[in-house]
Amino acid sequence: MPTTLYAHRLSQPSRAVEILTRELGIEVNFQDIDFAGGETRTEWFAAINPFQTVPALVVESDGQRLPLAESQAIMTYLCRTASDRELAQRWYPGEHDVSRSARIDQWLAWHHGNVRRFDMFHHIMNLHMTLPMLKREIQATLLQPLQEGLRPELATLEGHFKRQQASAYPPTLLGDKYPTIADLAMGCELYQLRAAGYRFDGYPRVAAWLAGLAEREHFRAVSKEIDAQGREIREQSGEYLALDTFG
Ligand SMILES: N[C@@H](CCC(=O)N[C@@H](CS)C(=O)NCC(=O)O)C(=O)O
Structure with missing residues (x-):
């Protein structure tokens, strides 16, 4: 399922999410967002994340599109859906x-x-x-x-x-x-x-x-x-x- 992570490496919650995707072996398209330059405040980004912050995640699967904001919600979602169940449950067992x-x-x-x-x-x-x-x-x-x-x-x-x-x-x-x-x-x-x-x-x-x-x-x-x-x-x-x- 194509998943896009909108994030920036100088953002702490962005790093937490990116590290988790790597720990769980989840492939994501990484899209760098210049949050310091105001990119989170644009209309196109607000359509993805109404809170206008990084990180944000968009999951596309079976014609459905799930935009997600807030690092904690993103991380629990990733742990609940990762294919390596045993590994994911160590990080958050749900x-x-x-x-x-x-x-x-x-x-x-x-x-x-x-x-x-x-x-x-x-x-x-x-x-x-x-x-x-x-x-x-x-x-x-x-x-x-x-x-x-x-x-x-x-x-x-x-x-x-x-x-x-x-x-x-x-x-x-x-x-x-x-x-x-x-x-x-x-x-x-x-x-x-x-x-x-x-x-x-x-x-x-x-x-x-x-x-x-x-x-x-x-x-x-x-x-x-x-x-x-x-x-x-x-x-x-x-x-x-x-x-x-x-x-
Ligand atoms: N509670 C949010 C905090 C996100 C957050 O504050 N992100 C900052 C960067 S660390 C941001 O995008 N700031 C840009 C802005 O406020 O325009 C989370 O955990 O995802």
């Missing part, structure tokens, strides 16, 4: 294991209302990339509140990993050896900061969890562009960044 699915849904819900709150990762990256002449002022007035806003979320995650009983290594949100779509959603978000050089020294279990995800082949491949943007930020910013802010 009706096959409603308790496990409910725990994944719980982390996805928390992620969107907390870690992704205010889309702060784009703001942090953008602030690092723009107005380099205002380095210190930016850091004090704009960056620090965003960084501080993340601390409680990181502490919640660290506490969760610490409380896990027989936890696998590297840790996963559900505490077993298989990451799920919740790990992907949240991991793509926090990885963006790691790419820019932030360290999570004060949250060693969060750092280990993120490192475990970042070692995965498809995660690495799809993160190349964000790695390059992170390198650019590090080169431009010289010594002024408090990269160990979360230490």
Whole structure:
């Protein structure tokens, strides 16, 4: 069935969906959408995704056309329909294991209302990339509140990993050896900061969890562009960044 993924590699939820398609061996036509240049705000794109954001997915099958928005809805759909059922159910089992699915849904819900709150990762990256002449002022007035806003979320995650009983290594949100779509959603978000050089020294279990995800082949491949943007930020910013802010 021809499936088109409208996405961009600098968008965290786009990366989560693309990584999942690769993990599940689902072939998609990848269509790059210049969201920073306003392509999501065009009429043709609104017809695909009324919320006018990437990612979006269009599935065409048996004369039917299914346009889908929102990364979490897209990822659960892909897991429910992938042909490799056993593999897909590790990422999100759906009706096959409603308790496990409910725990994944719980982390996805928390992620969107907390870690992704205010889309702060784009703001942090953008602030690092723009107005380099205002380095210190930016850091004090704009960056620090965003960084501080993340601390409680990181502490919640660290506490969760610490409380896990027989936890696998590297840790996963559900505490077993298989990451799920919740790990992907949240991991793509926090990885963006790691790419820019932030360290999570004060949250060693969060750092280990993120490192475990970042070692995965498809995660690495799809993160190349964000790695390059992170390198650019590090080169431009010289010594002024408090990269160990979360230490
Ligand atoms: N809740 C959405 C968030 C999508 C989102 O915010 N996408 C951003 C890029 S990361 C976007 O397309 N922004 C473009 C715009 O708002 O015009 C999801 O998970 O898919």
